[in-house]
Amino acid sequence: MDHGGSLLALAEGGVLISSRALAVGWERRALSRALGREGWTPIRKGAWAEPGRDVDLRVRLRAVQLPRPQLVVSHRSAASLWGIETLNPVSRQGPLEFIDPEGMIRRQGEGVLVHRMALGAEDTVPRGGLLSTDVGRTLADLLRSGPRDEALVAVESALTWRRVGGVRRPPLTARSAIALALEAPMRGAERGHRWLRLVDPNSGSPAETIARLRLHDAGLHPESQAQLRTPDGRRRYLDFLFRAEGLAVEIEGYAYHGTLESHRRDIARFNQVLQCPEVRLLLRYTAVQVFHRPGEMVDEIHAALSKLRESLALG
Numbered sequence: 001m002d003h004g005g006s007l008l009a010l011a012e013g014g015v016l017i018s019s020r021a022l023a024v025g026w027e028r029r030a031l032s033r034a035l036g037r038e039g040w041t042p043i044r045k046g047a048w049a050e051p052g053r054d055v056d057l058r059v060r061l062r063a064v065q066l067p068r069p070q071l072v073v074s075h076r077s078a079a080s081l082w083g084i085e086t087l088n089p090v091s092r093q094g095p096l097e098f099i100d101p102e103g104m105i106r107r108q109g110e111g112v113l114v115h116r117m118a119l120g121a122e123d124t125v126p127r128g129g130l131l132s133t134d135v136g137r138t139l140a141d142l143l144r145s146g147p148r149d150e151a152l153v154a155v156e157s158a159l160t161w162r163r164v165g166g167v168r169r170p171p172l173t174a175r176s177a178i179a180l181a182l183e184a185p186m187r188g189a190e191r192g193h194r195w196l197r198l199v200d201p202n203s204g205s206p207a208e209t210i211a212r213l214r215l216h217d218a219g220l221h222p223e224s225q226a227q228l229r230t231p232d233g234r235r236r237y238l239d240f241l242f243r244a245e246g247l248a249v250e251i252e253g254y255a256y257h258g259t260l261e262s263h264r265r266d267i268a269r270f271n272q273v274l275q276c277p278e279v280r281l282l283l284r285y286t287a288v289q290v291f292h293r294p295g296e297m298v299d300e301i302h303a304a305l306s307k308l309r310e311s312l313a314l315g
Contacts, residue, residue: 007034007050013129014053015062018046044111057081058128061096064112065130068105071098072124073132074115075141076150081127082135082172083164085157085206087150099133099141115141117186135173140181144188148195149213155196156203175199200224207251207287208239214294215240220301222249228279230272238273245308246280248273249301251290280308 010020021031039051047063049055057080065071073081075097080090088094096112101119123137133141139158142151157164158172175196182192198216202225203209212224226241226248240249250270274282281304285297 007031007038007040011050012066013059013062014050015043015059015066016040016048016050017063017066018048019067057090058130061130064096064098069131070102071100071105071114072119073097073127073130074099074138075113075133075145076154078127078132078138079142079154079158081130081132082138082158083162083167083169084135084138084154084172085162085164087153087206087210115145118184123181136177136181139173139178140184140192143178143182143192143195144186146188146191146195148198149210151192151195152198152213153206153209155199156201156209157206159199159201160203162205175201204239205251205287207290210294211249211251211285211290211297212240214290214298215301218298218302220298220305222247228273228276231275232272234272236269236273236276238279241278242305242308243278245305245312246278247301247304247308248279248282250282250284252284252286280311 007016007021010016010024018031022028026034035048040048041051041053041055043049043055043060043063046067049059049063053059057077061073061077061081065073073096076086076088076090076094077097079086090096097115098112099115099117099119101117103116105114105116119133119137123133124131125134126132132138135158139151139155142154145151155178159175160171162169179193179196182189182196198213200209200212203212204225208224215222220242222240222242224240226238226243228236228238228241230236238248239251241247242249270282270284273279283301283304289297
């Protein structure tokens with residue numbers, strides 16, 4: 001035999017690091033032939049996924065962490081491991097992010113971002129076979145590094161019940177735990193605390209978070225998840241309500257109107273909302289409008305508020 005045993009036996013979590021095979025006796029040319037013959041999938045230089053293994057986020061992260069165990073999954077990569085929504089999911093784009101608490105590693109190749117910063121043992125936990133920052137530290141890092149919208153989408157996702165990847169999960173932390181994690185004397189902490197004060201724990205989706213931030217930046221501050229009673233006594237919640245003017249604003253997600261039955265329920269719900277005495281006008285926006293054409297939304301809301309105020313003034 002010109003090698004040191006089965007490649008599958010040398011893999012960890014479905015990932016084989018070439019240097020490990022070479023270290024136990026595999027000859028480089030024989031290793032290359034075996035990898036091709038057995039159907040191993042290249043992940044990055046020197047790392048392979050076992051035959052039939054989907055090269056998902058965990059596999060990609062493991063391919064980086066196995067040869068460099070001092071690296072800790074962090075920032076948006078850690079958020080994805082915890083089921084925390086972000087504006088740009090790492091599974092689709094953006095670099096894999098790690099913290100090197102020893103400050104020895106500068107680069108790990110294309111598509112990997114290494115942060116050199118302090119990290120206490122209490123800040124790390126095993127997660128899906130990987131070493132990751134815990135929820136509080138993950139969110140504190142996002143708040144310290146920004147950008148603001150990305151950080152607040154993640155924080156509000158972690159604070160509430162959400163359906164992520166088809167799975168409904170409970171809140172992962174509390175605002176107080178995030179504030180505590182921000183107390184560490186690190187660059188960006190003051191800005192992180194300032195952004196944390198903008199958090200709305202009632203937000204129900206990334207689109208709602210971004211819509212509220214666009215309104216905030218425009219000087220508009222509606223109630224969020226405002227509770228109303230319909231004429232038949234049913235309790236309804238509105239994404240946003242400008243109560244003084246009677247303007248309700250609803251943000252629709254990507255899965256809106258997925259079935260005829262959901263379409264019917266939504267029409268009935270909106271008809272009921274419009275019968276509430278607090279609501280004089282209802283505006284609805286899709287997530288696509290919120291993310292890609294927020295200026296149109298803000299301008300329309302400004303115009304609607306002006307007309308409603310004029311109408312109220314005229315009695």
